[in-house]
Amino acid sequence: MAYESVKVEKPLSLILLPILSVFTFFSAWELIVDTGIVPSTMLAAPSAVIKLFLIKLTDPNPDGAILAAHAWTSGKEAFIGYLLSLAFGLPLGLLMGWFTVVRGLARPIFELIRPIPPIAWIPLTIFWFGIGIEGKVFIIWLGGVVPCVINAFVGVRMTNPTLIQMARTYGASDWQIFVQLCIPSALPMVFGALQIALVCCWVNLVGAELLAADQGLGYLISMGRRLALPDMVVLGMVCVGFVGAVIGYAIERLECRLLAGIRR
Amino acid sequence: MKSADYASSQYICLERDNMNTPKIVCQNISKIFIQKGTQRVHVLQDISLEVRDNEFLVILGPGQCGKSTLLRIIAGLETPSEGTVLLDGQTVTKPGPDRGLVFQSYMLFAWRTVMGNVEMGPKLNGVPKAERRKIAQHYINLVGLQKFENHYPHQLSGGMKQRVGIARAYANGPQVMLLDEPFGQLDAQTRIFMEQETERIWQTEKRTVLFVTNNIDEAIFLADRIVSLEGKLPGRMASVYDIDLPRPREHTDMKFLHLRQMITDASTLTL
Ligand SMILES: Nc1ncnc2c1ncn2[C@@H]1O[C@H](COP(=O)(O)OP(=O)(O)O)[C@@H](O)[C@H]1O
Ligand SMILES: [Mg+2]
Numbered sequence: 001m002a003y004e005s006v007k008v009e010k011p012l013s014l015i016l017l018p019i020l021s022v023f024t025f026f027s028a029w030e031l032i033v034d035t036g037i038v039p040s041t042m043l044a045a046p047s048a049v050i051k052l053f054l055i056k057l058t059d060p061n062p063d064g065a066i067l068a069a070h071a072w073t074s075g076k077e078a079f080i081g082y083l084l085s086l087a088f089g090l091p092l093g094l095l096m097g098w099f100t101v102v103r104g105l106a107r108p109i110f111e112l113i114r115p116i117p118p119i120a121w122i123p124l125t126i127f128w129f130g131i132g133i134e135g136k137v138f139i140i141w142l143g144g145v146v147p148c149v150i151n152a153f154v155g156v157r158m159t160n161p162t163l164i165q166m167a168r169t170y171g172a173s174d175w176q177i178f179v180q181l182c183i184p185s186a187l188p189m190v191f192g193a194l195q196i197a198l199v200c201c202w203v204n205l206v207g208a209e210l211l212a213a214d215q216g217l218g219y220l221i222s223m224g225r226r227l228a229l230p231d232m233v234v235l236g237m238v239c240v241g242f243v244g245a246v247i248g249y250a251i252e253r254l255e256c257r258l259l260a261g262i263r264r
Numbered sequence: 265m266k267s268a269d270y271a272s273s274q275y276i277c278l279e280r281d282n283m284n285t286p287k288i289v290c291q292n293i294s295k296i297f298i299q300k301g302t303q304r305v306h307v308l309q310d311i312s313l314e315v316r317d318n319e320f321l322v323i324l325g326p327g328q329c330g331k332s333t334l335l336r337i338i339a340g341l342e343t344p345s346e347g348t349v350l351l352d353g354q355t356v357t358k359p360g361p362d363r364g365l366v367f368q369s370y371m372l373f374a375w376r377t378v379m380g381n382v383e384m385g386p387k388l389n390g391v392p393k394a395e396r397r398k399i400a401q402h403y404i405n406l407v408g409l410q411k412f413e414n415h416y417p418h419q420l421s422g423g424m425k426q427r428v429g430i431a432r433a434y435a436n437g438p439q440v441m442l443l444d445e446p447f448g449q450l451d452a453q454t455r456i457f458m459e460q461e462t463e464r465i466w467q468t469e470k471r472t473v474l475f476v477t478n479n480i481d482e483a484i485f486l487a488d489r490i491v492s493l494e495g496k497l498p499g500r501m502a503s504v505y506d507i508d509l510p511r512p513r514e515h516t517d518m519k520f521l522h523l524r525q526m527i528t529d530a531s532t533l534t535l
Contacts, residue, residue, distance in 0.1 A: 165341050166371045169359040170385045170436055180388075184375045 044231035049238065052231045063223040063232070065215050070236075071243060074205055074216040077133055081140025082201040088141070089148025089197070090190060096149065097156025097186065098178045110149060118142040119207040131212040136205065143204035144197040151193035155186025191255045198251055202244045217243070286314035287440060287472045288338065293347035294498070295333055307333050309498035311347070313491055315440075318470045322487035324477060324527070330499030331476045335444050338474065339365045351440065361385065364433030368445040370425045372417040378404060378428050379413040385436025396435075403431040406465060423447075423454040430465065440472045447482070456515075459485050463512055480531075484523050485513050492531060503530060 026046050032038050033045035040048070056067040065073075095102040096110075118139045125135035159182045167177050209218025217240050224232030295308040307330040315321045325331050336342045338349050340359040349356040351363070359365075364385075372381050379397070382404055386396035404413055407427040417425055426446050433441055446462075447455045459482055466473060477483055483490045490505040505527060509519055 160371075162367065162369070163371055163373075165359075166365070166367060167384075167388075169339055169341070169363065169365045170388050171359070171361050172388045176388055181373070184373070 040230065041228070042230060044234045048231040049234045052235050053238075056235065062227060062229075063220060067220075067235075067239065070215060070217050070220050071239060073213075074209065074218065074240075075243065077136045077209075077216065078140055078201050078205045080133075081137045081205070082144050082198055084137065084141045085144025085148055085197055085201065086194070089145040090152045090193065092145075093149035093152025093193075094156055094178075094183060094186060094190075097153045098174075098182050113142075114146055118204045119211075122208060122211050125208075126212050131214060135212060136208040136216075139208040140201045140204050143200040147196040147200055148193045151189045151196065152186060155189030156182045158189070159185040188259065191259060194255065195248065195251055198247060199244070202240070202247070206240055285317065287317045287319070287352065288315040288474070289350040290314075290334075290338070291347050291350070293334070293337060293344045293349065295330070295337065295342065296345045297333075306498040308337075308344075309500050311499070311501055313501070313504075315472055315474060318472055320466060320473045320475065320486055320488045322475045322477060322483040322490045323493065324480065324483045324490050324531075325493035325499065325502075326478055326495045326531075329493045329495055329497065331478075331493060332444050334493075334499070335365075335442050335474060335476050338440075339363055339442050341365075361389065361436050362438055363440045363442055364436055364438035366426070366429045366433050366441065366443040366446045368448045370417070370422075370429055370449075372425060372428055372432075374417050377414050377416055378409055378420070381417070381428050382431045382435050384432060389436075399437075400431070400435050403434045406434065406468060407431045408461065421454070422450050423458050426450070426458065427461070430462075434465075434469065434471075438471065440474065443473065443475045445476055445478065448478070455479075455482070460512065462486060467511070480524055480527050481515060484509075484520055484527070485515065490527070492527065495531065 029043075030045050030047060033040055033043055033048075044052075053067070058066060060066050060069075092102075092106060096106050097103070121139055121142060122135075125138050129135035129138065156178075163181060163185070164177055167181050172180070205216075206218040206221070209216040210222045213219040213222075217236050220239070221233050221236035224230070224234075224236060290311055290313050293308055293311040294306075297305045297307055299305050311334060313321075323331055323334065333342060337344050338356065340349075340356050340363070343357070373384070376384075379400055383396045383400035386399055391399070401413070404410060407430055409424065409427050409431065412420065412424065417428065420428065429446065430441075430443075447458050450458060462475075463486060475483075475486060484507055487505075487507045490507060492502045492505070493499045494502045505523070507523065509517065509523075513520060
């Protein structure tokens with residue numbers, strides 16, 4: 001064995017300090033609500049949120065669905081929108097990176113639509129689709145497409161030009177260079193897009209649900225506002241954050257495994 | 265066999281007076297690059313040379329004197345500003361499978377195995393899998409990489425990577441091999457070993473070779489003929505040396521050292 005595995009100790013401060021900071025944060029939060037510095041009509045204490053969380057696990061009142069149903073609805077919408085944005089944005093970005101014709105045609109329109117925040121499309125989607133799932137999927141799709149296109153595009157543009165020339169000396173056609181060289185070169189950027197697009201999708205989902213929904217985590221938050229229940233608002237926020245973090249982590253693990261297979 | 269037929273047909277139709285029809289002819293090649301839109305850089309001036317069939321020709325010159333540019337023009341990756349390149353009497357306008365290029369910086373596909381890299385040429389040209397595997401395996405064995413077929417480039421040393429580059433160029437069936445400082449990134453020991461390997465490979469499978477280097481020893485060790493370029497822009501031909509030492513050569517041979525001294529003296533004059 002040329003290489004011995006050595007156990008590297010994590011410094012104790014890196015284990016203790018995060019625990020300390022989280023503990024302090026929640027204690028302070030609990031305290032300022034309990035002591036009435038911030039009235040409980042404006043902010044819910046962590047203990048109240050946990051209590052509501054346990055209730056909402058089984059009780060559909062007052063907003064009409066249990067917590068899992070809200071999470072399921074949101075997850076479903078986000079996932080469909082996300083997949084559609086990958087299916088559309090990645091090929092478009094890759095093609096734009098290599099084929100001048102596609103770049104020339106698609107770029108101006110893309111640059112026009114890109115600066116419009118997806119949330120701004122909500123009124124139109126309500127005209128078109130009502131408050132059903134289609135409108136929200138459309139908003140989420142819009143949010144996810146942009147990073148997909150940009151990353152895939154940049155990834156292809158970063159292909160080593162000498163490798164392209166090398167392929168040409170072997171008689172590779174444009175299409176062969178695109179498929180066998182540009183796409184593999186762009187893969188790390190494409191995986192970056194998977195992460196970024198997911199975050200964009202999730203963020204836009206909550207925005208869309210705040211305005212047009214009858215179920216979902218965003219809807220839970222907006223119901224909390226309408227019913228003047230700060231604990232429900234905070235519960236919705238916490239769930240959005242938690243589910244988002246879990247999905248992000250899952251994608252990162254997947255990326256590690258797939259890229260390890262490619263880079264080796 | 266095939267190239268012999270070809271040479272004889274050339275012999276008849278071009279009415280050459282000997283069998284040594286030049287494989288490559290460079291006629292008065294000049295190259296001017298436009299840099300940053302406005303700046304003209306005169307890189308090559310009036311290069312004329314002929315490379316005979318199966319000759320090992322070394323182009324020798326210090327860095328930045330236009331060696332790579334000359335090779336890339338012959339490869340068809342750049343067009344000369346003036347002059348023409350003829351390959352078997354045909355003007356070169358674009359890259360083609362008749363010329364195999366080996367790059368200084370390896371240029372392997374990191375996501376493909378040794379086999380995947382070497383079989384690239386035949387694969388791109390639609391050769392069926394079994395056949396291209398056979399071709400690739402032949403050249404992998406020739407460069408001494410058997411048992412490494414399934415390794416990825418990052419698992420190989422620099423010398424081995426360049427062996428892959430050479431096998432890949434060979435596997436595409438070129439008549440001419442163009443090597444651009446192929447061992448420039450290797451340490452001195454590996455470099456000398458790779459020079460011996462190059463000699464062995466070339467003796468086993470003769471091709472017309474154009475080999476670019478900045479290393480005088482390497483040039484004398486390998487060349488049938490050395491064309492040296494002047495050490496400043498624009499690159500011009502300085503001198504041509506016929507190296508008729510018996511092969512394989514010895515770096516410590518008296519004649520070798522004598523030639524080395526002569527070329528060194530001559531090139532310091534032009535620097
Ligand atoms: N594509 C290019 N565009 C502009 N200038 C170039 C280009 N390729 C090479 N040059 C210039 O030509 C000169 C010679 O380069 P090169 O042929 O690579 O020399 P060498 O291989 O002998 O080191 C350099 O100064 C470089 O700046
Ligand atoms: Mg060079």
